[in-house]
Amino acid sequence: MCSDTAQPAALPMTDIRGVPVSYRDRSAIDGLESAILMSLSFRGDAIAEIDRVLAAHPDFIMGWLFKAAWLTQAMETRVYDTMLQCLAQSERLLPGCNDRERGHHEAVKAWVQGDFFGAVQKWEAVLTQYPMDLLALELIHYTMVLLGDVPGQRDVVARVFNLWDESIPGYEFVLGFYSFGLEENRDFSRAEDLARQALSLRPDNPYAVHTVSHVMEMRGRQGDGIRFMKDNAGMWGTSNFANHLWWHTGLYHLDLEQYDQVFDIFDTHLDSRNKDGHKYEELDAAALLWRMNLVGQDGGDRWTHLADKWEPAAQDTLYAFNDVHAMLTFVSDGRAHAQQALLSANERYLEHASDANAAMTREIGLPFCLAMQDFKREHYSRCVERLLPIRYMTHRLGGSYAQRDIIGWTLLEAALRARQFDLALALANERTGIKPTSAQNWRAVARAFKGLGDHSQADRATAKAHSLIAA
Numbered sequence: 001m002c003s004d005t006a007q008p009a010a011l012p013m014t015d016i017r018g019v020p021v022s023y024r025d026r027s028a029i030d031g032l033e034s035a036i037l038m039s040l041s042f043r044g045d046a047i048a049e050i051d052r053v054l055a056a057h058p059d060f061i062m063g064w065l066f067k068a069a070w071l072t073q074a075m076e077t078r079v080y081d082t083m084l085q086c087l088a089q090s091e092r093l094l095p096g097c098n099d100r101e102r103g104h105h106e107a108v109k110a111w112v113q114g115d116f117f118g119a120v121q122k123w124e125a126v127l128t129q130y131p132m133d134l135l136a137l138e139l140i141h142y143t144m145v146l147l148g149d150v151p152g153q154r155d156v157v158a159r160v161f162n163l164w165d166e167s168i169p170g171y172e173f174v175l176g177f178y179s180f181g182l183e184e185n186r187d188f189s190r191a192e193d194l195a196r197q198a199l200s201l202r203p204d205n206p207y208a209v210h211t212v213s214h215v216m217e218m219r220g221r222q223g224d225g226i227r228f229m230k231d232n233a234g235m236w237g238t239s240n241f242a243n244h245l246w247w248h249t250g251l252y253h254l255d256l257e258q259y260d261q262v263f264d265i266f267d268t269h270l271d272s273r274n275k276d277g278h279k280y281e282e283l284d285a286a287a288l289l290w291r292m293n294l295v296g297q298d299g300g301d302r303w304t305h306l307a308d309k310w311e312p313a314a315q316d317t318l319y320a321f322n323d324v325h326a327m328l329t330f331v332s333d334g335r336a337h338a339q340q341a342l343l344s345a346n347e348r349y350l351e352h353a354s355d356a357n358a359a360m361t362r363e364i365g366l367p368f369c370l371a372m373q374d375f376k377r378e379h380y381s382r383c384v385e386r387l388l389p390i391r392y393m394t395h396r397l398g399g400s401y402a403q404r405d406i407i408g409w410t411l412l413e414a415a416l417r418a419r420q421f422d423l424a425l426a427l428a429n430e431r432t433g434i435k436p437t438s439a440q441n442w443r444a445v446a447r448a449f450k451g452l453g454d455h456s457q458a459d460r461a462t463a464k465a466h467s468l469i470a471a
């Protein structure tokens with residue numbers, strides 16, 4: 001049962017934001033709040049915290065629903081059994097629960113059936129009715145990032161933002177979500193303002209740090225980015241989101257051709273060979289090493305350890321974003337068997353699948369996996385043929401603009417190596433237009449001009465790259 005008849009029934013219980021909760025025990029509701037806070041601040045172990053609550057309160061439906069919902073964000077098959085167990089507990093407790101809890105239940109149910117977009121719609125319905133439901137807002141925002149719904153990441157927050165203010169607990173996280181949504185939609189000034197406002201309210205707020213790091217990345221403020229991240233590293237040193245923030249720091253160094261620092265960050269913070277890393281952490285590691293490959297830096301045996309981590313997930317076909325990162329490691333480590341296993345599993349999956357991941361895989365995931373194989377086999381023209389038609393659709397793969405940039409950069413590098421210098425110049429110009437302070441972009445311009453025989457323009461572009469690095 002969801003309700004304890006020993007408590008007075010007249011006044012409904014609420015959480016600290018006034019959102020109704022059917023379970024009538026304050027310690028359980030406070031325990032859930034603690035777990036939600038851990039998930040928002042990337043501190044502690046939110047699952048262990050909610051397990052502690054559920055051990056004492058096995059009939060607390062929102063406890064089960066939080067646990068299942070937070071596990072959705074892992075995007076790993078290994079959590080599915082636990083999600084199903086939580087959903088079964090929730091199903092048992094549905095009679096007598098309120099509309100909000102039913103909405104959360106329906107969302108998780110849609111998710112485990114593979115309908116990620118349907119889950120978002122269910123959570124959206126909850127948030128529309130309960131704009132202070134910070135958990136629903138968190139889940140929708142993060143899921144929209146996972147699914148590549150770029151305007152949605154911003155607008156889901158906009159729909160409730162004016163109803164919030166500093167007096168409502170958790171406002172700093174709402175600022176963080178909104179700031180990231182604005183950043184991904186290229187409203188960089190406002191994004192940075194809101195992220196810094198969030199940090200002024202709560203300095204240990206990795207998601208707001210993350211927004212600032214993206215603003216620095218997108219605007220090519222590498223020096224500012226390195227300083228900002230190192231000044232704030234103490235605030236995210238113990239969170240599992242820290243790996244991603246180190247990845248961002250590595251990108252600044254990479255753009256400045258400070259390759260020793262990139263490898264140092266990898267070896268110190270991203271190398272998971274001696275720990276049980278999550279996929280989310282390992283995909284950043286793979287993405288950083290691949291970028292190093294593109295600039296001619298050999299990752300050595302780092303690839304072997306990373307491919308070892310990815311190989312058990314080669315046939316998951318759960319999330320195309322994971323699959324392309326697995327493929328990065330398999331092609332880089334020369335694992336033909338694992339490459340084939342991943343491709344075959346995806347081809348079999350696409351014959352019958354109709355879930356949310358099917359379109360992501362068909363449109364972007366599989367073409368990019370095949371393009372990576374072409375790249376590694378030095379079939380650069382074929383790599384270009386695969387990537388050129390999809391480069392403006394890559395948001396459908398999910399992740400951030402900065403993460404997906406790996407596709408555009410691979411396309412440019414393939415065009416250069418295929419000696420398609422007209423195309424390479426066009427693509428490099430496009431990149432300097434978006435980020436004129438990137439030395440790597442000017443290096444590509446220089447190589448394209450050199451290939452075209454225009455040494456004067458090539459020298460100018462090289463000088464530009466040198467000036468940016470020196471600055």
Ligand SMILES: [Fe+2]
Binds near residue numbers: 210248400
């Ligand atoms: Fe990021």
